[in-house]
Amino acid sequence: MIPVRDSPDLAAVRDALVAADRVVITTHLRPDGDALGTEIAIGRALRALGKSVMILNADRVPRNQDWLAEEQPDGFLHVYESGDLTQAEAVARADALLVVDANAQHRLGDVGGVFRKSGKPVLLLDHHPDPETWFDAACVRTDAAAAAEIAYDLIAGIDPELIGRAVATALYVGIMTDTGSFRYSATTPRTHAVVADILDRGDLRPEPIHVSIFDGRSREGLALLSSALGTITTHYDGRLATLFVTQDMIRSSGAFFDETEGLINYGLALDGVLAAVIFLELPSGVKLSFRSKGDCPINGWATKFGGGGHPNASGAFVKDGQLARTMKQVIDAAPRHVAVDPHVLANEEDGDRELSDSDLALLAQFGGSR
Ligand SMILES: [Mn+2]
DSSP, X not given: OOOOXXXXXXXXXXXXHHHOSEEEEEOOSSOOHHHHHHHHHHHHHHHHTTOEEEEEESSOOOGGGHHHHHTSXXXXXXXXXXXXXXXXXXXXXXXXXXXXXXXXXXGGTHHHHHHHHTOSOEEEEEOOSSOOSOOSEEEEOTTSSOHHHHHHHHHHHHOGGGOSHHHHHHHHHHHHHHTTTTTSTTOXXXXXXXXXXXXXXXXXXXXXXXXXXXXXXXXXXXXXXXXXXXXXXXXXXXXXXXXEEOHHHHHHHTOOGGGGTTTHHHHHTSTTOOEEEEEEEETTEEEEEEEEOSSOOOHHHHHHTTOEEOSSEEEEEEETOOHHHHHHHHHHHGGGTSOOOHHHHHHHOOSSOOOOHHHHHHHHHTTOOO
């Protein structure tokens, strides 16, 4: 057992949950391991205390976490459907609503509006900066490596005995995925101490969990990886790497869109690269993910394109954006946000230049919108 990291804001969220008999939990669109892990861990702990809990998400579970969803009790995990009476009743009868791993209404999809219009107290547990202000109680720890790390303190603060196998598995998935398997810069000695306690209490073996999350790639997903690797280019003397995935690449590989998850790490893995951006072409626009190494905050850069996130991991969505134009705008905006050598900048920043011929050729090769 390690000491619980308590605080008045965590206690406020914890007390509200302990006092509630009925709780509905949600998280962000395209939920990831931390989003689901945090929801499931808190939800299972509250159920073990005899409470009625529903997880209600705008989007379905990603394929690599189907196994985690399948381990949950019936009726616990729901994908939101307008007009579904069971879901509407759960919100109407709830004593408290909880949002995890996201701090803005638009990140919650349709469930955001449902929560806000319900008139119920809405609680927040999150590790992203700049939360919206409509929550009735909020615990935001931007120094936590994952929302699941805060969930550990929340649950252990109620009763550490609640961290059995089900809760421990969910917490482990959350922390392991959000830290890139314990390597991102937000990982601290305490993160490892928390994980050690989780493994111990849940009697977990890490390997099968890693295999389930990371080694379940389909042939189609590998084909997509192969073509995405071919799009990696570097800019600003090798400090920035970009890669992209077009609708054509998704179609011709036969991969699911969620198999684009993690591709950006191959850009960041290049020697000398400080930051990487992946451009994902969707029918409705271009989804951007930003990653960086060490002391190179890129959340301001993502904010410029309507998104945000953490200093080393952020995202944005450019609605109706075309791939070539969006790439140019993002790459042009890089020098202000990525530590770029001023000599390189003098050579590169010559007004309103086009994408380089090689970038344009790559886009043409992979059928990207111009
Ligand atoms: Mn997270």
